[in-house]
Amino acid sequence: MNKEKVLLIGNGMAGLRFVEELLETAPKTFEITIIGEETGLSYNRMKLSSYLQGEAGGPELYIHPLQWYEDHHIELITGTKALYVDQENRVVRTEDGREVAFDKVVIATGSKAYIPPVQGADKENVFVFRTMKDCEKILEQADTFQKAAVIGGGLLGLEAARGLLNRGLDVTVIHRGPFLMNRQLDEMAAGLLQEELEKQGMHFLFSAETKAIKGLRQADELLFEDGSSLAVDAVVMAAGIKPQIELAEASGIPLNKGIIVNDWMETEAEGIYALGECAEHRGTTYGLVAPLYEQAKVLAASVSGKKERDYSGSAVYTRLKIPGVEVFSAGSLEEESDSYVLQLFDEKENQYRKIIMKEDMVQGAVLYGSTSMSASLQQWIRTRKPLSEKEKQQLLSVNDSTKRRIKTLSSHAAVCHCNNVSKGTIIKEVQTRGLCTAEEVKACTGASSSCGGCRPVVEELLDYMQSDEFNEQVEKIPFCECTNLEEEEVVSLLQDHMPSSLKEAYQMPGWKTNKGCATCREALPYYLYMISPAYFSAETGKADTYENIIERSDGSLAVHIPGKGGGLSLSEWQNAAETASACGVDFLKPLPDGSIELSPVAPGFLETAAEKLGLQRTGLPGNRFPAVQIRSLEQVECTCTKQPEQEMAEWLEKRMELLPFPTKPFIRISSCSHNCADIQSGHAGILYQNEKWELRVTVEGKNHILFSFAEQQTVLYMLESVLLYYRISAGHGETLSRWVERVTMVHIREVLFQEDNAALLLEQKDEEQQRIKELMLQQGGHICQS
Numbered sequence: 001m002n003k004e005k006v007l008l009i010g011n012g013m014a015g016l017r018f019v020e021e022l023l024e025t026a027p028k029t030f031e032i033t034i035i036g037e038e039t040g041l042s043y044n045r046m047k048l049s050s051y052l053q054g055e056a057g058g059p060e061l062y063i064h065p066l067q068w069y070e071d072h073h074i075e076l077i078t079g080t081k082a083l084y085v086d087q088e089n090r091v092v093r094t095e096d097g098r099e100v101a102f103d104k105v106v107i108a109t110g111s112k113a114y115i116p117p118v119q120g121a122d123k124e125n126v127f128v129f130r131t132m133k134d135c136e137k138i139l140e141q142a143d144t145f146q147k148a149a150v151i152g153g154g155l156l157g158l159e160a161a162r163g164l165l166n167r168g169l170d171v172t173v174i175h176r177g178p179f180l181m182n183r184q185l186d187e188m189a190a191g192l193l194q195e196e197l198e199k200q201g202m203h204f205l206f207s208a209e210t211k212a213i214k215g216l217r218q219a220d221e222l223l224f225e226d227g228s229s230l231a232v233d234a235v236v237m238a239a240g241i242k243p244q245i246e247l248a249e250a251s252g253i254p255l256n257k258g259i260i261v262n263d264w265m266e267t268e269a270e271g272i273y274a275l276g277e278c279a280e281h282r283g284t285t286y287g288l289v290a291p292l293y294e295q296a297k298v299l300a301a302s303v304s305g306k307k308e309r310d311y312s313g314s315a316v317y318t319r320l321k322i323p324g325v326e327v328f329s330a331g332s333l334e335e336e337s338d339s340y341v342l343q344l345f346d347e348k349e350n351q352y353r354k355i356i357m358k359e360d361m362v363q364g365a366v367l368y369g370s371t372s373m374s375a376s377l378q379q380w381i382r383t384r385k386p387l388s389e390k391e392k393q394q395l396l397s398v399n400d401s402t403k404r405r406i407k408t409l410s411s412h413a414a415v416c417h418c419n420n421v422s423k424g425t426i427i428k429e430v431q432t433r434g435l436c437t438a439e440e441v442k443a444c445t446g447a448s449s450s451c452g453g454c455r456p457v458v459e460e461l462l463d464y465m466q467s468d469e470f471n472e473q474v475e476k477i478p479f480c481e482c483t484n485l486e487e488e489e490v491v492s493l494l495q496d497h498m499p500s501s502l503k504e505a506y507q508m509p510g511w512k513t514n515k516g517c518a519t520c521r522e523a524l525p526y527y528l529y530m531i532s533p534a535y536f537s538a539e540t541g542k543a544d545t546y547e548n549i550i551e552r553s554d555g556s557l558a559v560h561i562p563g564k565g566g567g568l569s570l571s572e573w574q575n576a577a578e579t580a581s582a583c584g585v586d587f588l589k590p591l592p593d594g595s596i597e598l599s600p601v602a603p604g605f606l607e608t609a610a611e612k613l614g615l616q617r618t619g620l621p622g623n624r625f626p627a628v629q630i631r632s633l634e635q636v637e638c639t640c641t642k643q644p645e646q647e648m649a650e651w652l653e654k655r656m657e658l659l660p661f662p663t664k665p666f667i668r669i670s671s672c673s674h675n676c677a678d679i680q681s682g683h684a685g686i687l688y689q690n691e692k693w694e695l696r697v698t699v700e701g702k703n704h705i706l707f708s709f710a711e712q713q714t715v716l717y718m719l720e721s722v723l724l725y726y727r728i729s730a731g732h733g734e735t736l737s738r739w740v741e742r743v744t745m746v747h748i749r750e751v752l753f754q755e756d757n758a759a760l761l762l763e764q765k766d767e768e769q770q771r772i773k774e775l776m777l778q779q780g781g782h783i784c785q786s
Helices: 014-024 045-051 064-073 130-144 155-166 187-200 245-249 289-304 374-385 389-395 402-408 423-433 436-446 455-465 488-496 518-531 570-582 605-611 647-653 678-681 712-727 734-745 745-752 755-778
Strands: 005-010 028-038 076-077 082-086 091-094 099-101 104-107 111-113 126-128 147-151 171-173 203-205 210-214 222-226 228-229 234-237 240-242 259-262 270-273 279-282 317-319 327-331 340-346 351-358 361-366 415-418 549-550 557-561 588-590 596-601 629-632 666-671 684-689 690-698 704-707
Touching: 005 014, 005 099, 014 028, 014 289, 045 130, 045 155, 045 549, 082 245, 104 289, 126 130, 126 279, 130 234, 147 155, 155 171, 155 187, 155 234, 187 203, 187 327, 187 351, 187 361, 234 570, 259 270, 270 289, 270 557, 317 374, 327 374, 340 389, 351 389, 361 374, 389 629, 415 423, 415 455, 423 436, 423 455, 436 455, 488 518, 570 588, 596 605, 647 666, 684 712, 690 712, 690 734, 704 712, 704 745, 712 734, 712 745, 712 755, 734 745, 745 755
Parallel strands: 005 028, 005 104, 028 076, 104 270, 126 234, 147 171, 147 234, 171 203, 259 279, 629 666, 666 684
Antiparallel strands: 082 091, 091 099, 111 240, 210 222, 222 228, 317 327, 327 361, 340 351, 351 361, 549 557, 557 596, 588 596, 684 690, 690 704
């Protein structure tokens, strides 16, 4: 069988991470070809500053040896540039005359150095600092230089300047801004950084606009707009980057600042994707490695057809990699009218912290001198978690030891944000594999293997684990008694093997039984269905039982007739009465949830009851798994304005019909503030009061307002979106309340207030319901029209 051809254009870090993710997500599925403009193997661009500074050798920069490409049957084409993507003939034409065929193509051409429009920038001893070749050019001639200027006082500029300083040069940094790293730091942190770097031997010129680079063939002087000048014999441009999008432009692929992609990293051209620094997502391009790795994971799922999650953007952070200097910045440093600042300067320890807070949540942070709090701050910024008073006090505690900060970090918190390696993962690997050093942790988990900025935190965690204070255990929790695999491992296994029945599922690697238990017999079909709605287990697809049937101990049956929105119409009561009469039942019992019960029904009358009531077989997809239970509340006597709560409940019930859920969510709808108590007994509810519709959720037994709207239909659509987001992101058996507690209300608001996210959930729901209806008809079921 011919494999689908995936062509990657760009052999950089983002592109190679995509290939790694693709090999893991869909091994042996694709025929992979990589075209790289640079010669040689893919290398870690984040370590170029260490290379220039003499702290890392060339071989250490390579991500994988040539043997890795051969082992995975990857065709590697280097030293040539892709010029044109022929969408009609599905080939890419290259600079050296090749035509490389593809079924799907990923453009990961990255970015290139921004060259300011300065006269004389093309002289022989003017360099850029972007690629390994750039570094090698600088290093080849570094011994012949004495005085160098670096244009750019940002992250790259300072790292380049430190490298030249290490080579014995007299270095001056030229910066247009008023202080160093002015996009990432405040003036205080920048001043402390400047003071330290001046001690190391650097010089600085601020608010300096370079007008021209003078000299014959080689630069010997910089002229500035204010008329001043600086004698030099080498110039390094490190003034920023810009996306490399010429290929997309020549191929007619829509652009803005970068190649425009959606939340699945797809361009508007069929079968063409973009990734990394050349891609523009929701108006933003990213130049840091962590967002690019997040994109790579989503793209691998997208290309392989396993879209478990989309990409909604990344929180960016900055860490300066210069020996002896610890600087960290994350989030937004803009101070608004409703924000406040927590600030600390410990002159003795030369440490500075500035934390921007809003509504008790961290919006942004700057750390100088010690960055051990960076992992906690990144987690709080990303999750938008409201901090307790104790946590806020810790932010400004000068006596709070590093060990204590590591200790209070949750096991799920990321230590390495580039590679998404958590504290718990490191602890587990150290305990199970006997790791002792940061190098061993890096080799095993990938932590600190990209930018290296988290290495101090990894080392601090190892120190903490070797101390008497450490007593944490991160135990592996098996999915059920039938396997030692954890839940995430089981889901991944199902995605890889896609068994067509439970019997096949129990043949998968890691399973200890072919019978299963109560947990996996329920969970496995649910996960298989969520992976592919076309799934039916052989055991349930042929079931002769019906929904809402309860077998009594004496062999008789009780039939539950659910009402729409927690109630039944007069015609439904009449139909129930006629059914009862036809089945020899003379008693109808109203139940608290708004349904009614017919009992006892003799087994011989089951088909009659099913036909008259329109019951569906439990083996059909709409009834195999838990569904939403929605109920409007009975109104009490009061003077409140009544609202159509019954109609709202029926509308929502119709919108949720046939959809399976990880566990049954209980939804209550009330139009009266005097009748809101019962909402707290459910997982979520709608309450009308103070001329507002409130969408409430129950967390830890307490009722919280998640959203509030004036319009009735708006709150209904938002509740629908919450339920849809819950069903695709919760684990099997995880209740709505526990899910809200885990992902936080802040996160839910952040996701669903983006109209595109809510619209996509609704669109996917409609498509799934249509597929379910078609599958039900194919299986011999019928659909009740209401």
